[in-house]
Amino acid sequence: MSQWMTLFNKEVLEMWRNFKWIWVPITFILLGVSEPLTSYYLPQIIKSVGGLPEGAIFEMPKPTAGAVLASGLSQYSTFGVLVIVLGTMGIIAGERKNGVAAMILVKPVSYFSYVTSKWAGSLLLVWISLFIGYISTWYYTGQLFDWVPIGEFFQSFALYGLWLTVILTVTVFFSAALLSPGLAGFISLALALIVSILSGALSHLLEWSPSQLTSYAGALLTGGKLPSDTMPASLTALLLIVLFLWFSVFLFKKKELAA
Amino acid sequence: MSLIQIKGLKKSFQGNQVIKGLDFKLEKGKCIALLGPNGAGKTTTLRMLSGLMKPTEGSISFSEAKKDGDIRHLIGYLPQFPVFYDWMSGFEFLQYVGKLAGLTSKEAKERSLKLLELVGIIDAKNRRIGKYSGGMRQRLGIAQAIINRPQLVILDEPVSALDPFGRREVLELLERLKKETTILFSTHILNDAEEVCDEIIFLHNGEIVESGTMDDLRERHQQAKIDLIFHRKTEGMERTFRTHSLTKSILVDGNRISVFVTNVESARKEFLKLIYEKEWQLDKFEVSSMTLEDVFMKVVGK
Numbered sequence: 001m002s003q004w005m006t007l008f009n010k011e012v013l014e015m016w017r018n019f020k021w022i023w024v025p026i027t028f029i030l031l032g033v034s035e036p037l038t039s040y041y042l043p044q045i046i047k048s049v050g051g052l053p054e055g056a057i058f059e060m061p062k063p064t065a066g067a068v069l070a071s072g073l074s075q076y077s078t079f080g081v082l083v084i085v086l087g088t089m090g091i092i093a094g095e096r097k098n099g100v101a102a103m104i105l106v107k108p109v110s111y112f113s114y115v116t117s118k119w120a121g122s123l124l125l126v127w128i129s130l131f132i133g134y135i136s137t138w139y140y141t142g143q144l145f146d147w148v149p150i151g152e153f154f155q156s157f158a159l160y161g162l163w164l165t166v167i168l169t170v171t172v173f174f175s176a177a178l179l180s181p182g183l184a185g186f187i188s189l190a191l192a193l194i195v196s197i198l199s200g201a202l203s204h205l206l207e208w209s210p211s212q213l214t215s216y217a218g219a220l221l222t223g224g225k226l227p228s229d230t231m232p233a234s235l236t237a238l239l240l241i242v243l244f245l246w247f248s249v250f251l252f253k254k255k256e257l258a259a
Numbered sequence: 260m261s262l263i264q265i266k267g268l269k270k271s272f273q274g275n276q277v278i279k280g281l282d283f284k285l286e287k288g289k290c291i292a293l294l295g296p297n298g299a300g301k302t303t304t305l306r307m308l309s310g311l312m313k314p315t316e317g318s319i320s321f322s323e324a325k326k327d328g329d330i331r332h333l334i335g336y337l338p339q340f341p342v343f344y345d346w347m348s349g350f351e352f353l354q355y356v357g358k359l360a361g362l363t364s365k366e367a368k369e370r371s372l373k374l375l376e377l378v379g380i381i382d383a384k385n386r387r388i389g390k391y392s393g394g395m396r397q398r399l400g401i402a403q404a405i406i407n408r409p410q411l412v413i414l415d416e417p418v419s420a421l422d423p424f425g426r427r428e429v430l431e432l433l434e435r436l437k438k439e440t441t442i443l444f445s446t447h448i449l450n451d452a453e454e455v456c457d458e459i460i461f462l463h464n465g466e467i468v469e470s471g472t473m474d475d476l477r478e479r480h481q482q483a484k485i486d487l488i489f490h491r492k493t494e495g496m497e498r499t500f501r502t503h504s505l506t507k508s509i510l511v512d513g514n515r516i517s518v519f520v521t522n523v524e525s526a527r528k529e530f531l532k533l534i535y536e537k538e539w540q541l542d543k544f545e546v547s548s549m550t551l552e553d554v555f556m557k558v559v560g561k
Contacts, residue, residue, distance in 0.1 A: 006358045010344075017346045099342035103403070106309050107359045108331040256312050 004113040011121025024083060024125055028133025031079050033140050035072030039063055040144040065146035069153075070221040072137040076130065076160055077214045081192055084126055084164060085171050089185030091118050092175040092252065111253045119172045119245060126168055127161050134160070148221065155226065156217035162237045163213040167192050169244045176248040210237035262287045262411060262441055263308070267317035270303055277303050279465040280317070285411070290437045292452035293445040294555065295462035301445035302339060304462065305415050308443070309336040323410065332361070335404035339415040341396060345389030349380060349399050352388060353406060360407035367406075374402040378432060394425040401432065405440070412436065414444035418451055430455055449555055461558055469558045480554045483507075483523045484547040485530060487516045490540035499537075505529060514542070 015021050038045070092115065095101040105114065138153050170191060174184035192211070199209035206212065207229040216230045261284040270278040278300045285291055293301050306312040308319060310330055324330045343352050350371055357367030375381040378398035383391065391399065397420065404412055417433070418426045433455045436442060446452055452459055459476060461469040469476065489496065492514045500518050501509055505526045510517040520526035523546055534541050 003359060003361075006355065010355060014344070014346060099338065099340065100344060102311055102338060103336075103342055104356070104359065106311060106331055106334065106336040107356060107407070108329065108361065109359050 003109065004117055007109070007113055007117035008120055011118055012124070015121065015125055020087060020125060024087060025129040025132045027083055028076070028080065028129040029136045030133075031075040032072040032133045032137030035075065036068050036137060036141040036144050039068050039071075063145070064222070065141050065148050066152075066221040066224070068145055069138060069141045069148050069156075070218040072141070073134065073156060073160060073217060073221070074214065076133070076164065077196070077211075080130070080133075080164065081167050082189070084122075084168055085185050085188045085192070087125075088122050088168055088171040089175055089188065090181035091122060091172060092248075093178055093181040093184050094175075096255075097179055097181070112249050115172070115176060115249045115252055116245065119169065119248075122168055122172070123165060126164050130161055130164060131157065152220055152224070156220050159213045159217040159220075159230065159234070162234060163210055166210045166237050166240050166244075169241045169248075173244040173248045173251075176252040208232040208236050210234075210240060213237060261285065262322060264320045264322075265308075265317070266320075268304070268307065268314050268319065269316035270300075270307060270312065271315045276315075277465050278307075278314075281462075281465075281467055283460060283467065283470065285441060285443060286458075287410070287441055289458055290433070290442040290456045291444075291458045291460060292456040293443065293460050293462060294447065294449065294452050295445075296447055299462040300465040301447075301462055302415055305336075305413050305443070305445055309334055309413050311336075332407070333410045335407065335409035335412045337400045337404040337412075337414045337417060339419075341400035341403075343388045343396070343399065346387060348385045348387055349375065349391065349395075350384040352399065353402055356403045357406045362407065370406060371402075374406060377435075378402045379428065394421055397421060397425070397429065398432075401429070405436065409440065411441045411443060414442065416446060417444055419446060419448065426451070461555065463558070469554065476554050483520045483526070485518045485520060485523070485526055486543070486545040486547055487518065487530070487534075487541065488543035489514050489516070490542050492516070496539060499533070500530075503529070503533075517547075 092101070095104075101114075105111070134157055135153070138148060141148060167188065171184065171188040174187050175181065178184045178187075195209065196211040196214075199206045199211045200215070203212065203215075207227075210233055212229065212233050216227050216233065220226050263285045265281055265283050265285075268278060268281040269276065281304065293304065295301050303312065307314050321330045321333055323333055325332070344355075347355065353371035353374060354364075354367045357370055358364060362370060372381070372384075375384050378401055380391075380395050380398050380402075383395060388396070388399065397417065401414070401417065404414065414433075418429050421429060430451060433442060433444070437455065444456075453473065456473070458472050459470060460467055471479070487500075492511075497509070497511055497516065500506055500516055503518075505520045505522060507519045507521055509519070518526070518530070527546060531544070534544075
């Protein structure tokens with residue numbers, strides 16, 4: 001356990017030294033907060049850039065607070081995913097490629113700890129960044145529109161966190177399985193995209209798909225109720241996380257460290 | 260007592276056999292050099308010993324390995340091009356590695372300071388490794404390899420990348436380490452091996468072409484040769500040595516006469532007596548000692 005903590009502390013310290021603890025939360029704040037701000041100020045923005053043509057009647061319905069928050073949240077399933085994948089794809093592949101993994105793993109370090117400590121470090125970063133970004137969005141939505149109940153905030157936060165964790169774990173898996181960080185990132189992104197599109201298109205067949213967690217969170221914020229498929233989708237997500245993590249360790253163990 | 264036994268070790272990459280069956284033993288407390296030209300398979304061999312690569316065939320058995328075959332607590336390894344976390348300081352890296360190797364925080368701290376002192380980079384302990392010079396990185400590499408007092412220290416070309424001063428210092432460091440642990444290091448610089456090692460293994464094209472202690476090798480490859488340098492050489496000298504009963508052949512080069520003899524011991528006595536009797540003015544008398552370079556050329560050349 002103390003060895004695991006040593007590895008984990010190193011991950012946290014490294015993210016501090018390369019400023020991930022600064023730029024990832026800031027990115028998440030910007031992504032989320034821009035939504036209530038632009039929705040609220042849109043009439044003024046349109047006016048200030050020249051307005052609508054004479055005679056055009058354009059009634060802009062004021063969106064509900066839930067809808068604004070939901071669309072702020074949806075930023076995280078696109079740009080947020082991109083940030084996570086780009087930030088994590090080199091986590092193991094990079095260390096293996098430059099050789100430092102060989103320096104560390106000739107010490108009596110458990111492969112399981114090596115992989116899981118890296119995963120846990122990124123997990124912490126993702127959840128904290130998501131929380132900071134999302135609660136800022138919630139706050140601005142409350143100030144500019146209406147206050148969304150804090151219970152709904154936490155539920156939708158947890159669902160999104162779970163989906164982002166799936167993405168993170170898949171990226172860690174490809175980072176452990178492949179030698180090239182770029183390739184690991186590309187495959188993870190492509191996979192996330194395909195799963196999201198498929199699950200969206202075939203939502204009546206794939207209601208248990210973890211990528212649907214994002215639409216269920218949206219449904220909660222706009223409709224005030226969680227769809228009944230949230231449970232199976234969450235369970236699939238958890239199962240995938242465990243499986244991919246386990247495969248990461250398994251594959252990594254089998255690889256020769258010196259390329 | 261032998262620490263490791265290597266039997267029939269083979270390694271292929273995509274069907275291309277790089278290591279063609281090595282058998283050797285490493286004795287405890289010895290310093291062994293793995294010598295060979297570039298591409299002989301030295302790095303591959305060391306990587307297999309350190310567990311970073313799996314042999315295609317054959318076995319590596321450590322006498323003190325754990326039940327599951329894990330040997331990592333027994334060895335310290337320095338790759339040819341050591342890589343560190345450049346954002347850490349040297350001191351931080353050593354403590355990190357020390358803790359990973361099972362030391363407590365306090366032990367790791369003390370041991371790290373001691374090693375930084377030993378390898379001579381204590382002044383740079385708080386500097387980021389990214390700013391270290393090549394020589395400092397190599398020293399830090401040696402320090403991290405011995406942090407957990409391993410029974411076997413494996414060093415891949417520890418001095419090849421260093422300038423003459425750095426080389427000298429690292430060799431002196433190895434000399435000191437030798438007293439505490441078993442060292443196996445690879446090099447293509449013959450002098451380095453000759454200087455610090457007790458035993459030598461010559462690798463060529465993935466095979467051991469020669470091995471043994473320095474004395475063994477000398478004995479085996481010693482050419483019975485006596486070099487004589489005279490103050491002034493005369494025709495008579497050349498003739499005398501050429502026709503001497505112990506002489507096989509001679510080489511003359513200016514004032515130097517090199518005599519290949521059938522028996523060094525008797526030639527030494529006879530020649531000295533002869534020179535004394537004839538009152539030739541001798542500047543230098545040398546029974547040639549075989550250098551590793553000679554052995555190397557001989558075994559690799561064929």
